[in-house]
Amino acid sequence: MIPEPKVISTTINGDEKQVLVSERDSLLEALRDRIGMTGAKEGCNNGNCGACAVIMDGRLVNSCCVMAVEADGSEVMTVEGLASREELHPLQSEFLQNAALQCGICTPGFLMSSYALLQEKPNPTEEEARFWLAGNLCRCTGYDKIIESVLTVAKG
Amino acid sequence: MVATDKPKYKIIGTRPARPDGVDKVTGRAQYGADLKLEGLIYGAVLRSPHAHAIIKSIDTTKAEALPGVHAVATNADFPGSSNTTEILEPGKANERWAADNILAGPKALYHGHGVAAVAADDMHIAQDALALIEVEYEILPPVVDVQDAMQDGSPILHSGLRTGVRAAGVDTKSDIETNLASHMRLERGDVEEGFKEADITVEREFTSSQFHQGYIEPQNAAAWWSMDGRLSVWTSTQGAFSARDATADILKIPVSDIKVTPMEIGGGFGGKIPIYLEPIAAVLSKKSNRPVKMWMEREAVFQATGPTASSYSKVKIGVTREGKITAAYCTFAMGAGAFPGSPVGAGVQCALAPYAIENQVVDGLDVVLNTPKTAAYRAPGAPATEYAVESVLDEIAEQLDMDPIDLRLANVAEEGDRNSSGTPWPKIGAKEVLEAMKSHPHYLSEIQGEDVGRGIAVGFWFNGGMESSSSARVNKDGSIALIMGSTDIGGTRASIPMQMAETLGVTYEQIAPQVTDTDSVGYTAVTGGSRTTFAGGWVAYELGQMIKSEMKERAAKIWDVDSGSISYTDDGEIVGPNDKDGNEQKFSFNELAGKLQSTGGLIAVSASSSHTTQGAAYGGHIVDLKVDRDTGKVEILRYTAVQDVGTAIHPSYVEGQIQGGVAQGIGMALNEEYYYDDDGHLMNGSFLDYRIPVANDLPMLDVELVEVPNPGHPYGVRGVGEVPIVPPQPTIRNAMYDAIGVRFYHNPMSPRRVLDELL
Ligand code: FES
Ligand code: FES
Numbered sequence: 001m002i003p004e005p006k007v008i009s010t011t012i013n014g015d016e017k018q019v020l021v022s023e024r025d026s027l028l029e030a031l032r033d034r035i036g037m038t039g040a041k042e043g044c045n046n047g048n049c050g051a052c053a054v055i056m057d058g059r060l061v062n063s064c065c066v067m068a069v070e071a072d073g074s075e076v077m078t079v080e081g082l083a084s085r086e087e088l089h090p091l092q093s094e095f096l097q098n099a100a101l102q103c104g105i106c107t108p109g110f111l112m113s114s115y116a117l118l119q120e121k122p123n124p125t126e127e128e129a130r131f132w133l134a135g136n137l138c139r140c141t142g143y144d145k146i147i148e149s150v151l152t153v154a155k156g
Numbered sequence: 157m158v159a160t161d162k163p164k165y166k167i168i169g170t171r172p173a174r175p176d177g178v179d180k181v182t183g184r185a186q187y188g189a190d191l192k193l194e195g196l197i198y199g200a201v202l203r204s205p206h207a208h209a210i211i212k213s214i215d216t217t218k219a220e221a222l223p224g225v226h227a228v229a230t231n232a233d234f235p236g237s238s239n240t241t242e243i244l245e246p247g248k249a250n251e252r253w254a255a256d257n258i259l260a261g262p263k264a265l266y267h268g269h270g271v272a273a274v275a276a277d278d279m280h281i282a283q284d285a286l287a288l289i290e291v292e293y294e295i296l297p298p299v300v301d302v303q304d305a306m307q308d309g310s311p312i313l314h315s316g317l318r319t320g321v322r323a324a325g326v327d328t329k330s331d332i333e334t335n336l337a338s339h340m341r342l343e344r345g346d347v348e349e350g351f352k353e354a355d356i357t358v359e360r361e362f363t364s365s366q367f368h369q370g371y372i373e374p375q376n377a378a379a380w381w382s383m384d385g386r387l388s389v390w391t392s393t394q395g396a397f398s399a400r401d402a403t404a405d406i407l408k409i410p411v412s413d414i415k416v417t418p419m420e421i422g423g424g425f426g427g428k429i430p431i432y433l434e435p436i437a438a439v440l441s442k443k444s445n446r447p448v449k450m451w452m453e454r455e456a457v458f459q460a461t462g463p464t465a466s467s468y469s470k471v472k473i474g475v476t477r478e479g480k481i482t483a484a485y486c487t488f489a490m491g492a493g494a495f496p497g498s499p500v501g502a503g504v505q506c507a508l509a510p511y512a513i514e515n516q517v518v519d520g521l522d523v524v525l526n527t528p529k530t531a532a533y534r535a536p537g538a539p540a541t542e543y544a545v546e547s548v549l550d551e552i553a554e555q556l557d558m559d560p561i562d563l564r565l566a567n568v569a570e571e572g573d574r575n576s577s578g579t580p581w582p583k584i585g586a587k588e589v590l591e592a593m594k595s596h597p598h599y600l601s602e603i604q605g606e607d608v609g610r611g612i613a614v615g616f617w618f619n620g621g622m623e624s625s626s627s628a629r630v631n632k633d634g635s636i637a638l639i640m641g642s643t644d645i646g647g648t649r650a651s652i653p654m655q656m657a658e659t660l661g662v663t664y665e666q667i668a669p670q671v672t673d674t675d676s677v678g679y680t681a682v683t684g685g686s687r688t689t690f691a692g693g694w695v696a697y698e699l700g701q702m703i704k705s706e707m708k709e710r711a712a713k714i715w716d717v718d719s720g721s722i723s724y725t726d727d728g729e730i731v732g733p734n735d736k737d738g739n740e741q742k743f744s745f746n747e748l749a750g751k752l753q754s755t756g757g758l759i760a761v762s763a764s765s766s767h768t769t770q771g772a773a774y775g776g777h778i779v780d781l782k783v784d785r786d787t788g789k790v791e792i793l794r795y796t797a798v799q800d801v802g803t804a805i806h807p808s809y810v811e812g813q814i815q816g817g818v819a820q821g822i823g824m825a826l827n828e829e830y831y832y833d834d835d836g837h838l839m840n841g842s843f844l845d846y847r848i849p850v851a852n853d854l855p856m857l858d859v860e861l862v863e864v865p866n867p868g869h870p871y872g873v874r875g876v877g878e879v880p881i882v883p884p885q886p887t888i889r890n891a892m893y894d895a896i897g898v899r900f901y902h903n904p905m906s907p908r909r910v911l912d913e914l915l
Contacts, residue, residue, distance in 0.1 A: 024280045033278065038190035039183020041422070043372040044454040048843035051372055079183035092181040096173050099808035102646030102816065104180035105187060105373040105422025130852040137843060139370045139423050140646060142815030143851045145808070 008072035012037070013081025021068040027061075028052045030068035031078065039079040039108050043137065050136030053109040053116075054078045060116035062135075079108035082115065091115060094149040102140035109136050114150045123154050166726075167658045168871055171808045174650040175669055176420075188376035188392035188419040189451045196378075197226055199275040199433075199440050199450035200282035202289050203459065204264035207298035207526040207836025208311060211264055211291060214272055218288040224281040227443035228289075229273045229436055231259040235408040253495040255406045257529050258435055264293065265313055265494035266526050267837045268459025270432075275440040275448045298526035298836030302363075302468045302491045305335040305523050313494060313524045321521070337496030337522040342504055342576040350483025350515030354474025358551050361470045362544045364885075364903040365829035366491070368463040369533045370820070370848045373422020375461055376451035379437035383445070387414045387438055392421040394428045394643060395682030400674045406435040417673040418643040425820070426532030427462040429682050458841035463830060464533040465490035465498040466525075469544035471507075479558050479566040481513050488541050489521040493529040498522045502618075503537025505576055506882075507545050509616040510564070510586055510774060512573035526836045532684060534817060535617040535878035539824065539885055543903065546613035546886035551899065560612055560890070561594045561776075585800030585864030586774040589614065592862050593776040598796040607783045608793070609895025614776040615882025619875030620685025621770040625678025626652075626695045627762035630703060632753060634662070634746030638669045638696070641680025642688045646877075647809035652692040654805055655871055659700030661728030662745050678764040686875020687770065689805055690866075694767050697870045702761040707748055710755045715741050769868020773875060775799035777818070777883040783895045785914055788907030790826050790892070796858045797883075802866040802874030814880040815857045821884025823849045827906050 003023040010017055012035070021030045028045075031037045031054075043049035045064045052063045055077040063076075082089045091114050094100070101107045110133065117124060117132045124132065129150050130143070138146060179185040216228040234255040255261070259270045272289050276282040299305045299313075312333045321339040351357060377391040387409065393399040396418040404411045421428060433450045440448045452461070472485045486507050492498035504520035553560040568587045572580050593599055593612065603610050629637045638653055653667040681687070704724045711730045712719035721733045728745035735741050743751075752758050780794040797814050804810040827847055831839040840846045865872025885903050893899050898913045 022278065022280060029279070032190075036192060037183075038186070041187070041373070042189065042451070043374070043422075044843050046454065046842060046844075048454075049372055079181075083182055088178070088181065096177040096181050099171070099174075099647070099806075099812050101177070101180055102809070102812055103371070103373070103421060103423040104176075104185060105371075107180055108183045111181065127852075130854075134850040134852045137370075137372055137848060137850060139372055139425070139820070139848060140816045141812050142817075142819035142857050143854055144815045144856050145812055147851060147856075 006069055008069060010071045011075040013077055023069060025068040026064050027066040027068050027071045028063040031063060037078060037080055041105055041108055043105070050109040050113060051106055053112040053136065055112060055116060060113060079111055082111060090153045094153050098145050098149045098152070100141065100145040100149040106136060106138040110138065110146055117150065118154055126151060165658055167654050167664050168803060168805050169807065171806060172650060172664050174647055176644065176649050185420045187373060187422050188378065188390060191378050191390050191419060191449060193378065193380065193447040195446050196449055197275045197277055197444060197446045198279045198282050199273055199437055199448045200279065200286055201270045201436065201456065202272045202286040203456060204260060204267065204269040204271050206264055206293055206295050207267045207300070208296040209264045209293035210296065211260060211262065211271065212294055213292045215290040216272060219274055219285040222281065222285045222288060224277040225274055225285045226446060227275045227440045229259070229439045229443065231256065231261050233439045234259065234406050234435060254402060257495055258406065258432060266528050268456060268528065269494070270460060273436045273440060275444050299335065300525055300527050300832045300836050302466055302489050302523050302525065305525050306489065310335060313526065317524070335524045337492060337524055340501055340504060340520045342518045344574070344576065344578055345515035347483045347485050347515045347517050351474045353476065353482040355477045356552060356555055357472060357474040358548050358555070359470070359472035360548050360551070360901065362547065362901050364467050364540050364543070366463045366466045366527065367533065367824050367828050368458055368846060369425040369427035371423030371425060371427055374452040374454060374457045375428065375432050377433035377437045378447060378449040379434065379441045380447040381438050381442040385413055389414060389416045389434050389438065390419050391416065391434055392419050392428060394421065394424045394645065394684050396643060396674050397641065397679050398429060398682050399431050399434060402431045403434045403438065407438060415673050415675045418671060421643055421645050424645055425534045426536055426684055429684055430531050432461055454843060455841040458846060459838050460528050462531045462533065463528060464536070465492060465500070465530045467540040469541060471544045471548045473548050473552060475552055475556065477556065479556055479563045481511060481567045483515040484508055484513050485517050486541070486545065487519045489523055490537065490540065491525040491527060491530065492522050493525055493527045495529045496522055496524055498530050499532060499537030501537065503541035505618065506538040506616050507541035508576050510569060510614050511567040512569045513567070516576060518576055534820065534881040538615065538617055538882050539821065542615050542882050543885040547889055550886070550890040561590055564614060565590050581772070583864065583867050584772050584774065585862055588862050588864050589774045589776045589798050589800050592798045592860060593778060596778065596796060596798065596860060598778050598794060598858070603780050605782065607785060607895050608780065609891040609893065610778065610780050611887050611889065611891025611894055612776065612778050613883045613886035613890060614774060615879055616772065616774050617686065617875070617878040617882060618772045619690065619770040620687030621691060621766065621768045622681035622687055623679055623764060623766040624691040624695045625680050625762070625764040626692070626699060627677060627760065628699045628703065630749050630752065630759040632750055632758065634749035635666045635668060638667050639672050639677050640669060640692060641677040642671065642692050643683045644671055645683050646813065647806060648688045648692055651689045651805040651809060652696050655693040656696035656700050658871065659697050660703060660745065661726050678762065686877045690770055690869060690873045690875055691767065693805070693871060693873050694869065695763050695765055698763045698765060699761050702763065703759055706759050710752060711743060711748060713755050714751060767868065771802050771866025771868060771874030773800050773802065773879045775879040775883055777887040779887050779891045781888065781891050781895060783892065783910065788910035788914065790905070790910065792822060792855055794855060796860060797880055798860040798862060799879055800862045800864045800874065801876050802869065803863055803872035804861050805871065805873060807861065810861060810876050811859045813877040814859045817877060817880030818857050818884055819849050819854060821881045822854065822888065825885045825888040825904055827904050829904050829906065
């Protein structure tokens with residue numbers, strides 16, 4: 001049986017939104033298929049790749065592993081909310097300048113995880129950055145330029 | 157460090173930001189799964205739970221009756237598939253196999269083989285509908301191992317496959333069913349005589365598991381089949397034109413009825429050359445009269461796309477006491493998966509390519525198995541064959557008590573030497589790579605510590621040429637719109653305009669590149685084979701020359717002089733003879749662009765070309781590693797990749813290609829592999845269980861670029877992306893011996909296998 005749709009209210013990147021979702025939707029599906037915000041990516045849909053990472057009520061989460069109904073009443077920040085109206089976030093410009101992306105599919109997830117890392121630990125060592133970002137898979141870069149970029153931004 | 161004697165370029169060799177970068181860091185870039193269309197519905201595929209089974213019946217009535225379901229499709233909807241015959245006519249066969257791989261024909265041939273598909277209002281309803289489809293199977297015994305599949309009495313995949321291969325120790329009579337799809341041989345000189353001259357001969361056998369490309373973006377496709385007969389397809393693909401042509405073959409419609417729009421692509425590495433979903437989405441769209449979008453679940457990506465071939469290799473090499481190779485005899489068998497077509501041919505050509513060897517035989521066998529149909533994966537075929545050769549050479553170096561780099565230098569192929577096919581090499585950089593390795597601070601450094609070891613190996617890939625097309629328009633402000641047929645998988649929207657800017661002497665920023673659909677640009681082969689910066693650069697150069705001569709014509713008109721008296725400077729200035737009063741006459745590029753409309757219109761040029769002068773490339777790697785005797789885990793302590801890149805157009809992306817390839821190679825060497833149970837079920841179809849290297853598995857990967865320009869390219873470009881995946885497996889294997897005194901003969905050298913050797 002198709003479950004009854006539900007309305008959730010969630011603040012996304014500062015905008016309050018009422019969204020009609022299926023009870024079976026993950027937050028990732030709600031963002032992508034119901035709201036049409038496709039910055040968060042689906043790489044695995046089971047918590048193993050980090051491409052869908054967003055920040056929910058201050059915590060880094062894989063949005064494929066959060067039910068949309070759980071996000072009712074919460075604040076969600078996605079990659080679309082990282083840049084200000086005027087300029088890119090320093091992580092975004094450093095990733096771009098330093099070629100920390102090739103295909104770019106992992107980039108939204110890495111940016112959100114790196115953002116959360118720098119909130120938690122503004123000055124990580126290389127080892128700390130590598131451990132923190134171990135939940136994000138990148139198949140293109142070998143991670144060098146991603147780690148370098150995060151450390152460069154941390155140094156300011 | 158970059159060689160200093162290279163010609164000085166203004167733009168080539170700099171590191172500008174890529175034009176598609178802002179969209180990619182802000183989440184705006186549109187990958188295939190991000191597409192939105194009015195009235196869109198969602199498609200999903202039911203997959204076989206069995207590795208080998210006859211499909212006796214498929215009943216979709218219940219699924220069709222589910223509210224929210226709009227259409228159902230099976231193999232019978234593909235006119236190109238033909239459910240009826242197993243007889244393989246040459247030429248016809250591949251087309252049918254391509255259709256039968258997408259949705260199974262008479263048999264399901266691997267675990268996860270597509271069987272039926274539905275389209276519904278959302279993905280959840282589509283999944284519900286799949287559960288309502290009833291399929292009756294007759295289960296057959298599967299075969300998933302290359303050597304098993306070649307044995308008499310092995311389960312047979314295709315009853316029509318009777319190839320009569322008689323070589324390399326196998327003899328399949330032409331009237332007998334077999335899994336051996338084809339045999340190829342390269343032969344030069346006299347191997348028997350060669351081995352007689354050898355003082356030492358080493359022969360070893362090797363095997364390797366299947367590896368997956370592991371791109372983070374699952375396959376996707378959307379289709380809208382309009383009632384006017386026009387089919388529009390949106391997909392993340394390495395080749396919009398090849399996707400169009402393959403879709404046309406399966407649906408039996410003219411290519412002119414199909415427009416493929418390539419979306420941004422989230423990694424491919426060869427795995428997004430074949431099509432998997434496009435014809436299904438098309439059929440579902442036609443049946444529902446709605447646009448249909450599909451993407452694969454990660455488990456389906458592992459079960460039904462990629463992977464690389466598993467392999468069996470036997471390599472025998474003879475050398476003199478001085479280390480000169482006198483003969484080599486190699487046999488390679490590769491698992492193609494469910495349908496013929498492993499990359500064994502390319503592997504055979506690459507196996508001995510780093511060396512000049514007078515007497516050699518290289519045999520290749522293509523074997524079908526109950527596993528997914530293999531797809532290209534970065535230097536397809538080469539990692540397995542070169543791993544075997546580089547491993548044998550390491551053992552020879554030890555027996556001769558010779559430095560392993562010196563052994564390779566004693567045999568290295570140079571300009572004029574002949575490759576395995578007998579063709580003389582043009583200028584190649586194999587020797588330069590070995591010399592750079594030998595003098596590298598990493599190689600000169602001391603290593604110490606218990607269970608710590610160092611290894612080296614080299615790798616080769618021939619790189620691709622093939623057809624590329626582009627068009628360019630000069631706007632009135634001097635900016636240039638560059639339309640390209642090559643999908644951009646990792647920075648070619650930077651590296652190709654950089655070459656055009658260099659040709660024209662204009663800035664990189666004034667060229668606006670765009671990748672476009674198959675109706676809007678000339679035929680362009682896939683982004684693969686390390687060809688795109690080479691071939692796209694050629695076309696950009698040719699377009700640049702056309703624009704230059706047209707600019708001179710326009711200036712000639714304005715100054716009323718002969719265009720032969722006009723020159724075009726490296727800075728993009730158009731300079732004419734002095735006027736009557738002796739004053740200099742010249743235009744900047746942008747000034748003259750402003751006068752184009754009044755002298756005959758804005759300039760629009762297009763070009764297609766296919767150059768066969770691609771530059772073969774070599775890389776050599778050095779690793780220091782440490783083996784944990786308690787867990788069998790290997791830690792990479794230091795890694796250096798030296799590579800001849802011809803000319804590094806955008807060094808950051810060149811380094812990135814090499815680092816990415818090395819990381820994949822390390823995964824193949826140490827822990828990635830497909831696990832099948834006895835019934836042929838893939839047991840590890842997730843990123844948790846098929847574990848690719850993550851950030852804390854790796855150290856920084858040092859890259860040393862050697863630039864030996866390719867004489868067959870205006871800017872000396874060789875390909876870059878594939879070579880780096882070749883050396884890691886033997887490099888690490890050779891270091892393992894140095895660390896713990898064990899020679900491994902299988903990849904990956906996973907913790908379990910390491911412990912098996914140590915305990
Ligand atoms: S899609 Fe959520 S972790 Fe991979
Ligand atoms: S840039 Fe392609 S997966 Fe990270």
